Amino acid sequence: MMEAVATIPPFERFYVEHRDGVFGFLVRRVGRDRAEDAFQETFLRALRSYQSLSHAGNLRAWVFTIAARVAVDDFRKRRPTTAEPEPAAEDSRPAYAELEHLADGLPPKERAAVVLRYGYDLEYADIALALGSSEDAARQATSSGVRRLRRKGVTL
Amino acid sequence: MKVSDDLDRRFRERAAFEGSLDVAYDLVDSPIGALLVAVTERGLCRIGFDAEPERDLDPLARLFGAKALRAPKAVDEPRRELSEYFEGTRTAFEVPIDVRFDAFRLRVMDELARVPYGEVTTYGALAARAGNPRAARAVGTFMNRNPIPIVLPCHRVVGANGSLVGYGGGLERKERLLQLEGASLSLR
Numbered sequence: 001m002m003e004a005v006a007t008i009p010p011f012e013r014f015y016v017e018h019r020d021g022v023f024g025f026l027v028r029r030v031g032r033d034r035a036e037d038a039f040q041e042t043f044l045r046a047l048r049s050y051q052s053l054s055h056a057g058n059l060r061a062w063v064f065t066i067a068a069r070v071a072v073d074d075f076r077k078r079r080p081t082t083a084e085p086e087p088a089a090e091d092s093r094p095a096y097a098e099l100e101h102l103a104d105g106l107p108p109k110e111r112a113a114v115v116l117r118y119g120y121d122l123e124y125a126d127i128a129l130a131l132g133s134s135e136d137a138a139r140q141a142t143s144s145g146v147r148r149l150r151r152k153g154v155t156l
Numbered sequence: 157m158k159v160s161d162d163l164d165r166r167f168r169e170r171a172a173f174e175g176s177l178d179v180a181y182d183l184v185d186s187p188i189g190a191l192l193v194a195v196t197e198r199g200l201c202r203i204g205f206d207a208e209p210e211r212d213l214d215p216l217a218r219l220f221g222a223k224a225l226r227a228p229k230a231v232d233e234p235r236r237e238l239s240e241y242f243e244g245t246r247t248a249f250e251v252p253i254d255v256r257f258d259a260f261r262l263r264v265m266d267e268l269a270r271v272p273y274g275e276v277t278t279y280g281a282l283a284a285r286a287g288n289p290r291a292a293r294a295v296g297t298f299m300n301r302n303p304i305p306i307v308l309p310c311h312r313v314v315g316a317n318g319s320l321v322g323y324g325g326g327l328e329r330k331e332r333l334l335q336l337e338g339a340s341l342s343l344r
Contacts, residue, residue, distance in 0.1 A: 008222045010222055010224040012226055019164065020157060020158050020159055023157050023163075024157035035165050035167075040163075040166065042261065045176075047171055047223060047225075050222060051222065151256070
């Protein structure tokens, strides 16, 4: 069955629907103390790019992917790279950004699953939380996305 | 895990403060019922009677953009002016407004804004002052769909015989507003 292309809901409705789930996810990722800042950052980023969404396909996966990125950024901020040499500008693009780009053509759920698994190293339990599905379904979405990418010549 | 009221409030404040919203709104209590009050970056864009945020949200987002969020702090200024108006201590509004009208409607709104607190005029007189004496009926329809009632004081416009005629928010509210302003229905 074809899924009807839904228009983007007003931000208020999107926010109310996902705020508790995103907050719980962030508490797991960055800890209670930092979850509140990460929460605000996540929804502010979502707000800034909300207009550019072309359709409402799996907004949950979309905002959880943003939350995962905020968690990674938070982690980097906390561990200044004093020991490591400063990477060259050319290489400063993080792996997950590249992966997100490569995964752009995938169906939203598979895209989120692949990015969260291979871009952010999330456990399947967390991916399931992000997708609002079972752990099994998260595994399936990930491997189906990986197969699809492989057919396009992308190996993870 | 439930987001605390405090965190929720702080996020809404920041979202409004950042200026990345298309439209921010909240409910405002008044003696004539809960009002929906909405603002864009340019100013006050909507006042609605019988406010029901869940129902009012979709039309707001359609008109002004999907980035619509309930953000109480963003409507603090109109809230304060409205409350002063209902207390009887304010006779003119200063809050900037954001309306998108054609030239004739803009002239009508300019003329409407000149009708002083506590006085009334007629649909015909307003149409004439806006440059089209025969447009009384059109002016009536326009008043009925006024996006910012109270602040754009369409309640001060009545029929040629002094009857209240109609009001987008219901005649009882029109009467209440005119009473509040101490208007006697003597025509200008």
